[in-house]
Amino acid sequence: MTGMLYGTPALDAADEKVLAEIEDMRTDLRHRLAETHRWDGQLRRHLQALAIQGSNAIEGYQASAEDIGSIMAGEEPLDASPAVAREIAGYQQAMTYIQLLSRAAVFRYDAGLLHALNFMMIGHHRDKTPGTVRPGAIFISDSGTGEVVYEGPDVETVPGLLDELVDWLNTGDLDAPGYVRAAMAHFNLVKIHPWRDGNGRGSRALQTLVLGRDRILTPEFASIEEWLGQGRTTYDYYNVLGEVGRKRWSPHGDTLPWVRFNLRCHHMQAQKVRQRLREAGEVWTVLEEGVDADGLHTRCVSALYEVFVNRRLRRTMYQADESLSQGQAARDLRELTAKGWLRPYGETKGRFYAPGPRMEVIKADFAARLVPLRDPYRRE
Structure with a gap:
């Protein structure tokens, strides 16, 4: 790795203990899921709906799990507006693709895949150049105060940063725990902020894909998107993104607080599942x-x-x-x-x-x- 990305941190004893507990719970889940039950399909669908709900709620697109289930089944939702239904349907399409990619016998990460996931999510916003690198600078503002909380890296550097991220996804830190690699994939992509819209959702989806490729569990059982979308956790999520990532692209800080936040989310979500x-x-x-x-x-x-x-x-x-x-x-x-x-x-x-x-x-x-x-x- 050339050092242009945020680096994967070393875990301390407390993190290793939490990681071991997560692994134990996930292994137990995998064994339970190896047996087939009448309720498996409905439980999987419910978990996928909750993951889609969580990731979209972070962006302000609120829909009930029931409406998301209807959209997943190709039906009109009862309450969600057409605009929100389009966001949900786009994200569901990307997550369905991630489920398939998680089991694919032949697979490599590449920038085209990341752009394709973005297009699936926001392709209905043609004015936002979906699936292509943003045309210029991008600034993230606090919705309450209007203050700029993050400025993405210069657009000229984005293609190179994406290439480096893809190279790392395929070959970097392969001895690190899957949960840690998935968290760092999420963090680097959201900080590169390569698109005009859908960067947060794309980064959370990439985290789920990395977990799915790790073959620990299928994506709907491994995802932490439901947990991230819950009120207090969403605030903590934004706070740690800001604390570790600072106001500009600066990939030389300590990323352990971010990884630790993700390990806590995995532990809590595993307990819940x-x-x-x-x-x-x-x-x-x-x-x-x-x-x-x-x-x-x-x-x-x-x-x-x-x-x-x-x-x-x-x-x-x-x-x-x-x-x-x-x-x-x-x-x-x-x-x-x-x-x-x-x-x-x-x-x-x-x-x-x-x-x-x-x-x-x-x-x-x-x-x-x-x-x-x-x-x-x-x-x-």
Whole structure:
């Protein structure tokens, strides 16, 4: 490496301990996921929706996980505006490509791939020259004060910096832990800021791709984008980006605070995903017993599980999940409503199903059992 990029830091004993705990949790997750379960597809879809939601929320594009699920299925969202739906659809396309690239037998990073991901995300903004290097200088301002908080490197240097980043992605620091390399890929790309728009989303997506190529877990289980999009964490994210990256491209500082921030996020998100995976099995069993006792078809459990995780279900989603005719799906949902599992809202295309009184009881029971997450750097 020629030293033009921000360097990968050495970890200290506390970081190594956190890293080891993350590895243990991820290994445990991988073993659990090796067995197939009826809920796997829905859980994966839910996690992908939450990752897309988190990364876009950071940029101010707010959409519910339910609406994101609809967009992923090619349907009109119920609440999100057309403008936000376009941002979500673009990001989902890039993330779907990243899922495929993570498993590709032949793969190399190159600048064209990074530009292609940017075009997928913001291609609907033709005025922002998507998928090509920005035409001039770029300044990042604080939305509250208007103060410039970061100035990207001179545009003349951007192609060379991207080439160096790509070279590093293929050959640099290969002995560093995957979580650390992924964090540094994210940091260097967001600081190069090569595009007019989509730099943050592109950098977070690259981090997910590096993790996916590491083959630890599939991208939806390895991503920290959901965690980054949560209120307090988003503030911390911007603060550490500013603290480590300073106001101008200056790749000679200590990057350990950034890597440590990412390790904490990985640890917290891994705890959360592990909770969700454990909960999925327990919830499915409870719902199966309820459906069986009511004399309903066992496929109805998938409709109820969707409402458990997402609070909202559309007939078309259930119909596709269970490969049913429109009539079969509508009949099942009517029976679930009559039995108190679901409550319908809206009419025709806007109709959806939310938890009914029996489902609300189950949701409250599981919510009361949730164990608070543990900050791995806060030793008791």
